[in-house]
Amino acid sequence: MTPETYLSVLNSQQREAVTHEGSPLLILAGAGSGKTRVITTKIAWLIAERGVESESILAVTFTNKAAREMAERARRLEPRSERSVLRTFHSFGAWFLRRNAALAGLDSNFTIYDDDDATTLLGKALPALTRQQVSAIVHRISRAKDYCYGPDDPLLAEIDSNPDFADAYRLYEKRLRETGNVDFGDLILLPVRVMNEHHEVRDRLRSRFSVVMVDEYQDSNVAQFELLRAITGPETYLCVVGDDDQSIYRFRGAEVRNILTFADTFPGTTVIRLEQNYRSKEPILDIASQVVAKNEGRLGKTLVAVRGTGRKPVLVFPGSQDDETAFCAELISNARKQGVPWQDWAILYRTNAQSLGFETEFLHRKIPYKVVGSLKFYEREEIKDALAFLSLVLNGRDEVAFHRIANKPARGLGEVSRNRIIDEYRRDVFDPDSVSTELGFDEHPDIISVAARLLETFSKKARSGLAEFIHVIETMRAMLDKEAGSAADTNAQPAANAGNPAGAERSTAKKPKKGAVGLAVFVDKLIDASGLVAYHRGQDEVAGTQRVANMQELVNAASLYPLSREGLVEFLEHIELDRSMAEDDENPDSVTLITVHNTKGLEFPRVIITGLESGIFPRDDKSGDDLEEERRLMYVGCTRAMDELYLTSCSVRRLYGRTEFMEPSRFLYEIDRDSIEVLGNIPRTFGIGGATSSRGAISSAGKMPEDPLAAQWKPGRKLFHDDYGYGIISKAFTAGDELVIMVQFENGGEKRFLPKYQAHNLLLVEQD
DNA sequence: TCACAGTGACTTTTT
DNA sequence: GTCACTGTGA
Numbered sequence: 001m002t003p004e005t006y007l008s009v010l011n012s013q014q015r016e017a018v019t020h021e022g023s024p025l026l027i028l029a030g031a032g033s034g035k036t037r038v039i040t041t042k043i044a045w046l047i048a049e050r051g052v053e054s055e056s057i058l059a060v061t062f063t064n065k066a067a068r069e070m071a072e073r074a075r076r077l078e079p080r081s082e083r084s085v086l087r088t089f090h091s092f093g094a095w096f097l098r099r100n101a102a103l104a105g106l107d108s109n110f111t112i113y114d115d116d117d118a119t120t121l122l123g124k125a126l127p128a129l130t131r132q133q134v135s136a137i138v139h140r141i142s143r144a145k146d147y148c149y150g151p152d153d154p155l156l157a158e159i160d161s162n163p164d165f166a167d168a169y170r171l172y173e174k175r176l177r178e179t180g181n182v183d184f185g186d187l188i189l190l191p192v193r194v195m196n197e198h199h200e201v202r203d204r205l206r207s208r209f210s211v212v213m214v215d216e217y218q219d220s221n222v223a224q225f226e227l228l229r230a231i232t233g234p235e236t237y238l239c240v241v242g243d244d245d246q247s248i249y250r251f252r253g254a255e256v257r258n259i260l261t262f263a264d265t266f267p268g269t270t271v272i273r274l275e276q277n278y279r280s281k282e283p284i285l286d287i288a289s290q291v292v293a294k295n296e297g298r299l300g301k302t303l304v305a306v307r308g309t310g311r312k313p314v315l316v317f318p319g320s321q322d323d324e325t326a327f328c329a330e331l332i333s334n335a336r337k338q339g340v341p342w343q344d345w346a347i348l349y350r351t352n353a354q355s356l357g358f359e360t361e362f363l364h365r366k367i368p369y370k371v372v373g374s375l376k377f378y379e380r381e382e383i384k385d386a387l388a389f390l391s392l393v394l395n396g397r398d399e400v401a402f403h404r405i406a407n408k409p410a411r412g413l414g415e416v417s418r419n420r421i422i423d424e425y426r427r428d429v430f431d432p433d434s435v436s437t438e439l440g441f442d443e444h445p446d447i448i449s450v451a452a453r454l455l456e457t458f459s460k461k462a463r464s465g466l467a468e469f470i471h472v473i474e475t476m477r478a479m480l481d482k483e484a485g486s487a488a489d490t491n492a493q494p495a496a497n498a499g500n501p502a503g504a505e506r507s508t509a510k511k512p513k514k515g516a517v518g519l520a521v522f523v524d525k526l527i528d529a530s531g532l533v534a535y536h537r538g539q540d541e542v543a544g545t546q547r548v549a550n551m552q553e554l555v556n557a558a559s560l561y562p563l564s565r566e567g568l569v570e571f572l573e574h575i576e577l578d579r580s581m582a583e584d585d586e587n588p589d590s591v592t593l594i595t596v597h598n599t600k601g602l603e604f605p606r607v608i609i610t611g612l613e614s615g616i617f618p619r620d621d622k623s624g625d626d627l628e629e630e631r632r633l634m635y636v637g638c639t640r641a642m643d644e645l646y647l648t649s650c651s652v653r654r655l656y657g658r659t660e661f662m663e664p665s666r667f668l669y670e671i672d673r674d675s676i677e678v679l680g681n682i683p684r685t686f687g688i689g690g691a692t693s694s695r696g697a698i699s700s701a702g703k704m705p706e707d708p709l710a711a712q713w714k715p716g717r718k719l720f721h722d723d724y725g726y727g728i729i730s731k732a733f734t735a736g737d738e739l740v741i742m743v744q745f746e747n748g749g750e751k752r753f754l755p756k757y758q759a760h761n762l763l764l765v766e767q768d
Numbered sequence: 769t770c771a772c773a774g775t776g777a778c779t780t781t782t783t
Numbered sequence: 784g785t786c787a788c789t790g791t792g793a
Contacts, residue, residue, distance in 0.1 A: 062782090062783075063782085063783080064783085088783070089783080090783050091783090112783095114783095130788085130789090131787090131788070132776095132777075132788085184782090184783050185783095187783080188783095248781075249781075249782075251780075251781065251782095252781080252782065252783085350779090350780070350781080351779050351780055351781075352779080352780080352781085353778090353779050353780090354779090373782090410769075410770090412769090414769065415769095576783090577783065578783090579782090579783085595780085595781065596781080597780085597781045597782075598781085598782090616779095619779085619780065619781095633781085654784080655779085656777095656778075656779085656784070656785095657784035657785080658784085769793105770792105770793090771791105771792095771793090772790105772791085772792090772793105773789100773790095773791090774788105774789085774790090774791100775787100775788085775789080775790100776786100776787095776788085776789100777785105777786090777787090777788100778784105778785085778786085778787100
């Protein structure tokens with residue numbers, strides 16, 4: 001495509017953003033304003049028109065999906081952009097650290113610990129604490145890293161002022177360094193540290209990348225900002241794109257201030273606003289804007305709906321969450337009969353747990369669906385086992401991995417035996433007083449060799465088990481090294497993209513040559529030789545088969561990588577950084593079930609935002625900045641819709657196994673009543689203001705037959721509730737079509753109930 | 769070392 | 784209501 005062609009489809013602000021040069025640039029891009037198009041066009045334009053070398057362009061995003069999409073679209077516009085570096089922040093950090101491992105105190109084979117591994121590691125060092133307590137500490141450590149606070153930073157008190165926390169953090173860092181591995185925070189933090197301490201490394205990077213672009217800049221955290229500052233020299237052209245109204249990751253350290261103060265931080269910044277929305281019909285944009293306008297801390301912008309007017313968003317109050325799922329299913333099925341494909345629909349919810357009801361209902365009604373994001377494939381036990389094995393093959397310092405799999409399947413190496421080996425290894429390697437340092441200092445410390453030395457000290461059963469385990473690890477290591485040595489051709493693309501750093505996406509992963517299926521051969525052998533396949537198959541008839549199939553899936557995934565040490569490193573890194581499974585060849589025509597967070601960057605012709613209830617969305621007692629973030633989340637959800645938007649809010653919901661009375665979300669009150677069409681029953685609390693109830697064809701979900709037993713629930717009647725004890729009905733009335741009672745309990749509390757749904761909890765006490 | 773039952777937390781959101 | 788972790792007993 002020629003620059004004339006792709007520039008001609010842009011509006012004037014977009015074109016201005018693409019062709020801007022000579023100063024830092026901040027693009028404030030509203031929802032649906034074509035921001036990805038601007039970035040990719042800018043990449044193409046810089047290469048084609050300005051003679052910028054494609055490999056000196058760096059563009060970072062937050063999600064792998066976004067990185068992939070950007071790479072794909074840029075390549076379509078300008079094939080040479082294949083050599084540009086388009087990655088996520090974390091993947092860029094890993095890329096940097098592989099090349100500068102020694103400076104960061106890492107093993108170049110490092111693997112990336114997820115929260116689970118990190119918790120295990122710290123838990124070992126703090127045996128007095130429960131796993132849950134440790135997990136909370138790990139969580140705060142990760143927050144500290146988001147803000148670039150080390151254990152000794154005085155500002156660490158902002159996260160947790162308890163000195164024990166700083167100690168735990170220090171201990172964690174020590175142990176993590178000893179394993180030679182990193183956590184997610186390190187992928188950002190360590191490159192910053194290396195570049196600040198070694199200016200020659202920093203300057204090399206600065207001369208490598210003359211153009212740096214950041215997408216979704218509103219979601220960057222302090223550490224990422226520091227990274228950006230480190231790689232951006234006076235000569236670098238810096239361009240960031242973002243929308244302060246779509247900042248929804250504060251909870252994990254995102255700093256909206258980064259975007260709000262960008263122009264101050266980088267003097268001479270040009271600001272360009274993209275305010276033409278190409279996605280949503282006007283009435284949808286209207287309510288989205290009304291809600292987000294209630295926020296105070298925002299730059300403010302006015303989106304114009306280019307696509308013109310359309311149907312008003314529809315608000316429905318189902319009686320219960322079962323009615324909610326039924327309503328959605330019916331709405332979608334009916335539309336299907338009119339020729340609307342399944343894939344036009346997305347069901348949005350605040351928390352992953354809410355997907356379950358929809359899945360059940362859709363299965364029942366044979367509506368094809370896919371759940372996005374919650375695929376916990378890599379968190380499954382059998383997968384983590386296999387990955388731990390692979391990590392240990394690469395890195396003999398990985399105590400967490402050793403501990404996890406040394407006795408899986410059972411080899412007579414219980415908790416005590418495994419800890420003994422680890423303790424001995426630690427004494428050997430990390431205790432300065434130890435004299436038994438037989439391994440030269442340059443040699444890699446290795447739990448396996450320590451285990452081999454201790455072999456004789458174990459009882460018979462443990463001895464043979466351990467010997468077998470060591471044998472498997474050594475066989476696998478030998479296989480890896482042999483392949484790496486002899487088959488230099490398999491290894492032609494020296495993995496980790498040393499030659500071509502563009503490989504953020506799985507689509508560029510090269511198929512290994514000839515009949516071999518690359519690393520898959522290795523992984524396949526490993527899961528078998530390790531006994532993991534037999535172990536999991538034997539555990540449970542049904543689940544076992546599934547687990548073996550999952551491991552097989554892992555084997556398949558490995559076939560995209562060369563059989564070599566580097567190939568394995570790359571494979572593990574890819575898995576840690578991109579846990580979204582490849583969208584299998586599932587039916588593309590299916591309804592999308594997705595959390596609101598996960599929808600960022602996506603769009604659907606028809607969207608249903610569910611669970612708009614106080615306590616769910618927004619989550620309980622949110623206030624101040626947290627509430628503003630929830631409001632932005634609502635804004636993000638609404639602006640995903642192109643043509644039709646539906647909102648549902650249940651009166652009753654089962655929560656924690658308990659049936660709760662729900663109030664409509666406060667966001668619903670922030671929408672003008674004229675801007676929205678209410679279908680079906682309106683709860684009394686919401687009915688004030690005289691909205692008219694229009695009963696459309698789809699309101700069937702809200703209609704209830706008269707309860708023949710209503711007569712029982714009379715004021716004065718005594719009853720017993722499992723949780724609250726004895727009480728007396730103080731009031732009984734009807735709201736909508738529902739019978740509602742108030743109960744005064746003996747313990748002093750007064751509660752509202754819907755007998756229709758809660759009768760099983762409310763035992764009427766027989767009257768004499 | 770393993771199986772079982774009792775307990776308590778859990779529902780944010782993700783790289 | 785469900786899951787994961789803990790402690791007990793065999």
